[in-house]
Amino acid sequence: MLAVDIGRNYVRVALADLVGDIVARRDEPSRADHPAELIAQLTGLAAELLAGAGLTAEDITLSVFGTPGIHDKETGALLLAPNLPGWELPGAVERLAEVVAAPYVLENDVDLAAVGEGAYGLGQGVSHFVFVSIGTGIGMGVVIDGRLYRGSRGAAGEISYLPVGEGDPRVNPGRGMFESVASADGVLALARRLGLDAATAKDVFDAARAGDATAGRVLAAEVDHIAHALAGVAAVLDPELVVLGGGIGAQAGDLLAGPVAERLESLVALRAPRIQISSIGPDAVLLGALAVGLAAARDQVFEQTVALA
Known part of the structure; x- marks a missing residue:
């Protein structure tokens, strides 16, 4: 699975297996001034991590993105997120599907930090x-x-x-x-x-x-x-x-x-x-994304296994 922490100043991307072990990770300054640049940055980072781990996009079971603000599911906009200009526009959130061709979950970053602190801190x-x-x-x-x-x-x-x-x-x-x-x-x-x-x-x-x-x-x-x-x-x-x-x-x-x-x-x-x-400091959001993603990914794999049985 892929865990992504999208912040104003930094983006953190980690690749983990279903045991919860991080097999690859990259942190770098965020290109948050424009959605297209940020999507391109995340897509490139995901591709680098997959290549380095000898995997392909098809190996990703689920991606979990943590962002500021609130996802308006009716419009596909990200509300109350002034630190991410452009994401308040309709359909902006749907562009996260371009990062990796896999199902994805979007959560508020501080909610994920709370999950991370509960799971690991x-x-x-x-x-x-x-x-x-x-x-x-x-x-x-x-x-x-x-x-x-x-x-x-x-x-x-x-x-x-x-x-x-x-x-x-x-x-x-x-x-x-x-x-x-x-x-x-x-x-x-x-x-x-x-x-x-x-x-x-x-x-x-x-x-x-x-x-x-x-x-x-x-x-x-x-x-x-x-x-x-x-x-x-x-x-x-x-x-x-x-x-x-x-x-x-x-x-x-x-x-x-x-x-x-x-x-x-x-x-x-x-x-x-x-x-x-x-x-757990600056890793709180990323660890929360891992915790949420691992639970969902394990359920997904279990359902697929049962369906094939």
């Missing part, structure tokens, strides 16, 4: 937890009673639209208030408004570690935004565990987890959930 054995990804965008995967919860339209966990912070979504169309202030762009924008010379959100967090006072103010604002968002999540879902992931989760987890947990204690009615940083 901190979510193992935890019945109620959420995976919160904070990076170029913000999203949340929800696990209830050990199962992924998608909601009625697949939009469960779109916490980027929570009314947290002072952001104005009209300034950044397609982005919610929470995402406007707490994503990488929001962190960088606040740092620059306060006079900090930084090129990336990582620069801001590195400066905070070094003791820079202005960067410390930005970090405090980020902690406050995240804690207020999680207070809403805790009030509605009552998770046992919150796993922080995404680019900011990876870059600044050591700066965020403790302070967010401490701030959250004063915002919730009962005991706050545990706050931990993802143990």
Whole structure:
């Protein structure tokens, strides 16, 4: 099977057997500015992996793609995915069929990250937890009673639209208030408004570690935004565990987890959930795609075997 993580900055593609072992993998910067370029990139990567493993496209049982946003099955568009321009157009999603001539499944990337964390990471054995990804965008995967919860339209966990912070979504169309202030762009924008010379959100967090006072103010604002968002999540879902992931989760987890947990204690009615940083990091989406794909591929092979018996 083929597992694909499509992000704004990187694409990760892995080829795995039905045991779950990855036999080939490639990660490279994403050509996300245009759907045609991204499809060409994914098609080329899949062909390279197959050739390197001595396989053909016919050997692929199933492909699983993880992307930001919500798949509108009626129009074939990808909604709420501003980091993938052009994918909001009707029929855009159907072009994924060009990557490999095999059945494919499309899942929200943060939902897959939650599945990956449950199968291979901190979510193992935890019945109620959420995976919160904070990076170029913000999203949340929800696990209830050990199962992924998608909601009625697949939009469960779109916490980027929570009314947290002072952001104005009209300034950044397609982005919610929470995402406007707490994503990488929001962190960088606040740092620059306060006079900090930084090129990336990582620069801001590195400066905070070094003791820079202005960067410390930005970090405090980020902690406050995240804690207020999680207070809403805790009030509605009552998770046992919150796993922080995404680019900011990876870059600044050591700066965020403790302070967010401490701030959250004063915002919730009962005991706050545990706050931990993802143990599988940037591989969460890819591992989730593998977990989903392996289950589906095994079922498919079993059905074909029974039909031939």
